[in-house]
Amino acid sequence: MTLTREDAVSLDAGDPLAAFRHRFVRPSEDVIAYLDGNSLGRPLQSIGKVWASFAADQWAGRLIRGWSEGWMELPQVVGDELAAAALGAAAGQTVIADSTTVNFYKAVRAAINLRPGRRKIVIDRDNFPTNRYVVESLAKDLGLEIVWLTGSEDTGITVADVEGVLDDQVAVVTMSHIAYRSGYLADAEAITSAAHRAGALVVWDLCHSVGSCEIELDRWQVDFAVGCTYKFVGAGPGAPAFAYVNTAHLDRLDQPIWGWLGRQDSFEMEQGYVPAAGIRSMISGTPSVLGILAVREGAAVIAEAGIGAIRGKAQALGEMTIALADDWLAPLGFTLGSPRDSARRGGHVSLVRSDARELCAELTQAGVIPDFRTPDAIRIGLSPLPTSFTEVWDGLDLMRELAR
């Protein structure tokens, strides 16, 4: 029995997170359904105000004094706020700075530095491109071997896949917590444990999971993690990324881009790099204050809603999407490109058909905005806080119209 639009309206009426939708700026009139919050989240209304008032009051008013009145600590302060809201990490292990790519480069290299003598990095072929490219550049530079894993769309990379390649030469295992294409949610805890049993360290990419599902970095004993803040955290296009380093490694942390803001006593401007104590030394240059302030807004709303409730709604939106896809789209030749088991599926659902590229363009033109991923997937992003069940229903309804 197909879910009706009335069913979707009922789901919205019973949605404990419904009120959060009104915190976001309304999209323009031409948007029927925004189903790409997993690429670029919608803006909270508060963010434009924060930016304008920062320019007028903080920047113009405090000028250089702002740096000694709090801006300098923002990467760590807001890092801790995000860690508490969404990463399951105690304070003092997270900074907001740089891009995901740069943080990933630093984290993987720092992990390699902690495992001298080991010559292999394990990564999967379906990992996000930037991660694969960074690993390739580091492997070339350091003469390391890359061990490539390939998972299936249903199961992604399993613990057994990883265990199958672990040996005493593996320095680092790195994966995406949620696969960018299939939405497969990896068993981060079990893979981390398996890596540790072989003496390797892990670097998790949390881009698609932060703000979308539960993350317990400390409990899982993750070594390093990075991720972006412009998807489910909603900090805006090109917002700074985060980097997490487990307390256990902070004493010996050696990341490769030594910069003044990661040095002990930066403003003494002394000769010779000496890393600052703790997580601070993951920073290199000056991070974007504007960007960090937007991350703060996103972290606050996640904390207020609660990541458990967010995950619950993401799963419900995913179940509805798959039910409608089964009823409406499977008969039109679509297959599911994501795990059917919601416990192993993140905050988006991929629907696969060979003309996905063209169809995605038509949908966007018509006001339903999903995302295309090569070669043949339409990703339906299900961002719990700004998205209603009705919006998803309407989007899929138009999709079946256009896909006929």
Place this chain on the structure above:
Amino acid sequence: MTLTREDAVSLDAGDPLAAFRHRFVRPSEDVIAYLDGNSLGRPLQSIGKVWASFAADQWAGRLIRGWSEGWMELPQVVGDELAAAALGAAAGQTVIADSTTVNFYKAVRAAINLRPGRRKIVIDRDNFPTNRYVVESLAKDLGLEIVWLTGSEDTGITVADVEGVLDDQVAVVTMSHIAYRSGYLADAEAITSAAHRAGALVVWDLCHSVGSCEIELDRWQVDFAVGCTYKFVGAGPGAPAFAYVNTAHLDRLDQPIWGWLGRQDSFEMEQGYVPAAGIRSMISGTPSVLGILAVREGAAVIAEAGIGAIRGKAQALGEMTIALADDWLAPLGFTLGSPRDSARRGGHVSLVRSDARELCAELTQAGVIPDFRTPDAIRIGLSPLPTSFTEVWDGLDLMRELAR
């Protein structure tokens, strides 16, 4: 004969750039003189508006579509705008992305990659800390030798100093165009030529010169240059930096942080890194759109004012500062920590006395905001567009009061 306040008022009346002052947000009432635009420039009024309207219209309205409607090209488009306004560089060689530190890391490493077999990097002890630390990290990683130069406060590093250490083992010579402490303006053209004669490449740090004095990267045949945009370009705290790579090197450009946005056909998300054509491959991750839009505002106002006129006013402000320092501050024990020759002096003047740290704190408390630089310098930043002669006069007047 000491310049009177009336003289300063007259200089303002005759200042062809006077109207630009009103483009900036007024500082709060407690600020008598802001003399630190060389650390953090004041905000143009337009920037807060650009940010708020970007959040409300572009981000909220266009959502993910914005990336294919122009955001993706912004790093290069605004790079070209800044290059035309302030760098003396033709289009296609400049991007806005990352921090100065990260860009410097990429540029120095890319330069080293273009000089395989050579084992030395030349840098000066008075270079900005982050540059020194990055060179140390690269030298450690690659087993290179650092050749440290030391200049005097008056003359900085001269061509002869550089020539004295050049040999066929030097891969890269890197310096700041304007020294952060003394304000010494290096002879970038002559040093670049000297390096080239020895077969080495140059990487110039333009943090303190961009938007403050004439730069002719193409004419000087500079290989690589980087710099920040939060000083004289005025793009805000933590605004993204720029990176310039001479066309001559673009075909073989190999920077170390391979990321998806620097790859050919990023969104095909293919296996294996293949650098994008041209300057694009200097990019790694997603740059801050907000930050780039602020750089655009700064570049536009520099283009409108003209870098020649800006440099002229910077020199006039510097001459006035030194004349007043000679009259008022030298008798109180201050010495000039900057070149007296305005042709060799950038956009700030350092005044040296052993209690500079305490005095700078007192000045800031009283509403005159210069910058302290260890161990004993007060930097008087002279940002031509927002700063009046009267403001500088008032600032130095209070300085002589407090320094008695």
